[in-house]
Amino acid sequence: AQSVAQPEDQVNVAEGNPLTVKCTYSVSGNPYLFWYVQYPNRGLQFLLKYITGDNLVKGSYGFEAEFNKSQTSFHLKKPSALVSDSALYFCAVRDRGNNAGNMLTFGGGTRLMVKP
Amino acid sequence: DAGVTQSPTHLIKTRGQQVTLRCSPKSGHDTVSWYQQALGQGPQFIFQYYEEEERQRGNFPDRFSGHQFPNYSSELNVNALLLGDSALYLCASSLARSEAFFGQGTRLTVV
Numbered sequence: 644a645q646s647v648a649q650p651e652d653q654v655n656v657a658e659g660n661p662l663t664v665k666c667t668y669s670v671s672g673n674p675y676l677f678w679y680v681q682y683p684n685r686g687l688q689f690l691l692k693y694i695t696g697d698n699l700v701k702g703s704y705g706f707e708a709e710f711n712k713s714q715t716s717f718h719l720k721k722p723s724a725l726v727s728d729s730a731l732y733f734c735a736v737r738d739r740g741n742n743a744g745n746m747l748t749f750g751g752g753t754r755l756m757v758k759p
Numbered sequence: 760d761a762g763v764t765q766s767p768t769h770l771i772k773t774r775g776q777q778v779t780l781r782c783s784p785k786s787g788h789d790t791v792s793w794y795q796q797a798l799g800q801g802p803q804f805i806f807q808y809y810e811e812e813e814r815q816r817g818n819f820p821d822r823f824s825g826h827q828f829p830n831y832s833s834e835l836n837v838n839a840l841l842l843g844d845s846a847l848y849l850c851a852s853s854l855a856r857s858e859a860f861f862g863q864g865t866r867l868t869v870v
Contacts, residue, residue, distance in 0.1 A: 647801075677858060679861070684765075684866075685863055685864070686765075686849055686861040686862050686863045686864050687802070687849065687851075687861040687865045688861070689858055689859070689861075691862060692858050702869050731803070732857050733801055745790055745792055745807050745815070745853055745856055745859065746792070746804045746807065746817065747792075747794075747802075747804060747851075747859060748804070749801035749803075750801055751800060751801045752799075752800070
């Protein structure tokens, strides 16, 4: 079974400061990893994914994520936070096995609050 | 290019009733998945449809069923509604095993 943990319910950061939203995962095989963002009363928007290759993945809106296989982590980062980044962030994992289908397993979400 | 569209956006039903939610995938996508997101939680996978067949299913009872049509659109049906079925229902589409794109969701309230 696969699982995702987002250990922080909320992350507070001042505008202009760097931000990190943490994610650790557990999967039987090698993972595909994703970050999504959700604004109030909206669906999920895709930010970035790790498939293979470079451990540092760049995504939308200046976000990036670092894959660490030994620590089974995939932390989301941004060098300089904006107030408009305030939202709910979800980390998700998918097994890359051929019979694994497309099922995403999500973490519980982390609310990011960026204060002016 | 329209993204994933879901209808209706909001729905109120009474316990014991049945509900049908609809989803049109992003243009070019052939795979549709459904998720349930309870308040304050992450989305939970219900099932996935590809080539008009259910290919994968999460830990949801048989009251939850679905269908995919030849044009790749999909329906989620829930029978004998319970209060605990109140949630945001998200549809996601993808092409084969590419990343999933989500719709805005249908907010279902069971009273």
